[in-house]
Amino acid sequence: MNKITETVIEADPKVPVIRTARDFAATPEQLFRAHTDPALFAQWVGPDGTSTRIERWDASTGGSWRYVSVHEGTEYGFHGCFHEVRPDRIVQTFTFDGDPDGVALETMWFEDLGDGRTRLRTQSLVDSFESRDAWLRSGMEVGVNDGYAKLERLIADGAV
């Protein structure tokens, strides 16, 4: 298995899914914590220059979440519920307030690569290719890349 040092972002050709993959110098437990501890999550999610305010957060199976990201004075709200939160996988729903009828089903997997490294894979599923491709055109890769770079620095700094 090759190392994935940059974030890989792929659109599935057959189903309306976006997948990402990236390796981190962290254990699965650390990556799980970075996705479930609200104070940690707020430090890395989103593009550079964004500050994130957590408004609701119960990262457990059947819980729910809501946060607002502030970028250059504009607020962007997101919310969803946690379908399942377990050490190797989180499944949650995701809606952007700006598109209130749009819903993605998101899955994150924490795959232990050994030697203190973990592959983070994600999948976002929506109900049409039009919605999926609108997400891809929205510049989501900036948020993903910037966010994971911030997460990598937090890990290197021993903050996770």
Add this chain to the structure above:
Amino acid sequence: MNKITETVIEADPKVPVIRTARDFAATPEQLFRAHTDPALFAQWVGPDGTSTRIERWDASTGGSWRYVSVHEGTEYGFHGCFHEVRPDRIVQTFTFDGDPDGVALETMWFEDLGDGRTRLRTQSLVDSFESRDAWLRSGMEVGVNDGYAKLERLIADGAV
């Protein structure tokens, strides 16, 4: 718009989605209640001969649910979270205990047809055609048809 007196069940050709549609002699408010009141829901969901035990039920945005259906002595558990519960639409996740890694994103719409009639449309989205087609082969249409027939009788009896 034609009346839909039998349940229409369709597999989308392009995305891994199952859709259903059926008209009821009920208001949107009544159909909403039949899907959110646990005592009512337990009376109609599932195939004939099934009894349903609600184990967790918070039918509100960010809530969660779990029920067990008992059919000929065998228990079948299902669970998920409520992404959004609003008068015209419910979005929730859905997992069958027998396939714990499988997750569907389900949407129900209550469309007012006027004259005390409502069209109930549903959509189940999964992440592969294989999973979708396995659902279709599982005999799900029996549960859907039997369930909606029970719901229709409850409505006719004034129980909703």
